[in-house]
Amino acid sequence: MTQGTLHALDARTTRPAEFGRDALIVCDNLVRIYRTEAVEVQALQGLDLLVDAGEMVAIVGASGSGKSTLLAVLSGQDEPTAGRVRVGRWDLAAMSRRDLVDYRRNTVGFVWQQAARNLVPYLSAWRNVEVPLALAGVGRRNRAARIGELLDLLGVPDVADRRPGELSGGEQQRVAIAVALANHPEVLFADEPTGELDSATTDEVFAALREVNRALGTTVVVVTHDDAVSGRVERTVAIRDGRTSTEVLRRPDEGSSTAEEYAVMDRAGRVQVPKEYREALALTHRVRLALEADHVAVRPDRG
Numbered sequence: 001m002t003q004g005t006l007h008a009l010d011a012r013t014t015r016p017a018e019f020g021r022d023a024l025i026v027c028d029n030l031v032r033i034y035r036t037e038a039v040e041v042q043a044l045q046g047l048d049l050l051v052d053a054g055e056m057v058a059i060v061g062a063s064g065s066g067k068s069t070l071l072a073v074l075s076g077q078d079e080p081t082a083g084r085v086r087v088g089r090w091d092l093a094a095m096s097r098r099d100l101v102d103y104r105r106n107t108v109g110f111v112w113q114q115a116a117r118n119l120v121p122y123l124s125a126w127r128n129v130e131v132p133l134a135l136a137g138v139g140r141r142n143r144a145a146r147i148g149e150l151l152d153l154l155g156v157p158d159v160a161d162r163r164p165g166e167l168s169g170g171e172q173q174r175v176a177i178a179v180a181l182a183n184h185p186e187v188l189f190a191d192e193p194t195g196e197l198d199s200a201t202t203d204e205v206f207a208a209l210r211e212v213n214r215a216l217g218t219t220v221v222v223v224t225h226d227d228a229v230s231g232r233v234e235r236t237v238a239i240r241d242g243r244t245s246t247e248v249l250r251r252p253d254e255g256s257s258t259a260e261e262y263a264v265m266d267r268a269g270r271v272q273v274p275k276e277y278r279e280a281l282a283l284t285h286r287v288r289l290a291l292e293a294d295h296v297a298v299r300p301d302r303g
């Protein structure tokens with residue numbers, strides 16, 4: 001064995017595995033800066049996020065925390081300033097215009113908050129779902145089969161002949177989900193899909209999204225400002241100041257389910273200590289860290 005081969009083997013064994021290699025969605029130190037003449041806004045400030053295929057994840061956070069920017073980047077409508085972002089086989093930081101069209105038409109589906117943005121007002125629900133299928137060149141018979149299947153799955157087969165203006169808010173969003181799913185996307189992105197709905201209708205739309213996730217296996221990423229959402233999905237990721245800050249995981253537990261909140265540690269080992277904790281113990285600039293048998297203690301610097 002030559003010295004060169006040894007070096008090559010050595011390099012291979014010591015190189016760390018690629019971050020998120022097995023995930024469907026990878027955001028690695030994602031940065032998005034908006035520059036205008038007067039100001040510079042850092043909407044995403046080194047955000048890390050992994051989503052596995054088949055997951056349903058809610059993204060929550062205060063207004064301005066970067067939720068919509070994240071979704072815009074992930075869905076190919078906005079470009080990252082720095083960092084790595086991958087969805088399936090697509091590297092979103094390095095896509096040609098042609099790739100983008102392909103990606104947006106076939107890999108991802110999108111639902112907006114405003115029903116008017118999702119649906120064509122003068123077409124029936126049926127025809128609305130037909131538009132993306134026709135654009136993708138799907139034949140008449142297959143189109144009909146797919147539309148029927150989706151309207152059934154979303155619980156709106158009875159409104160097929162009605163126009164959006166003749167539907168309730170919840171029905172409009174369920175038809176919008178059908179439109180977004182028409183071409184079998186791997187991922188469904190929804191930006192505040194229930195923002196204009198009351199809480200009963202919100203439950204209905206979340207139930208529809210869960211059903212899509214369960215029955216079709218579509219990965220669902222839904223942005224919402226509604227904190228109660230962590231009771232409706234298995235994983236809720238909170239964004240603060242353009243970074244992921246905490247996650248709530250809900251696990252089935254003998255019939256009901258339990259939810260537990262976790263802080264997110266970034267790849268450099270940084271964890272954000274909540275403001276209430278910092279204030280309660282006057283934790284400021286310098287703190288003492290101690291490694292205990294099963295936890296790490298953080299103490300104020302009283303010296």
Ligand SMILES: Nc1ncnc2c1ncn2[C@@H]1O[C@H](COP(=O)(O)OP(=O)(O)OP(=O)(O)O)[C@@H](O)[C@H]1O
Nearest residue numbers: 034041043061062063064065066067068069070225
């Ligand atoms: N096109 C833009 N030009 C300049 N600044 C922008 C632009 N889009 C977003 N921002 C800024 O980036 C930050 C993050 O905005 P973003 O819309 O992603 O937040 P959000 O969490 O979705 O908020 P909301 O819940 O209010 O929709 C905000 O400070 C916002 O003002």
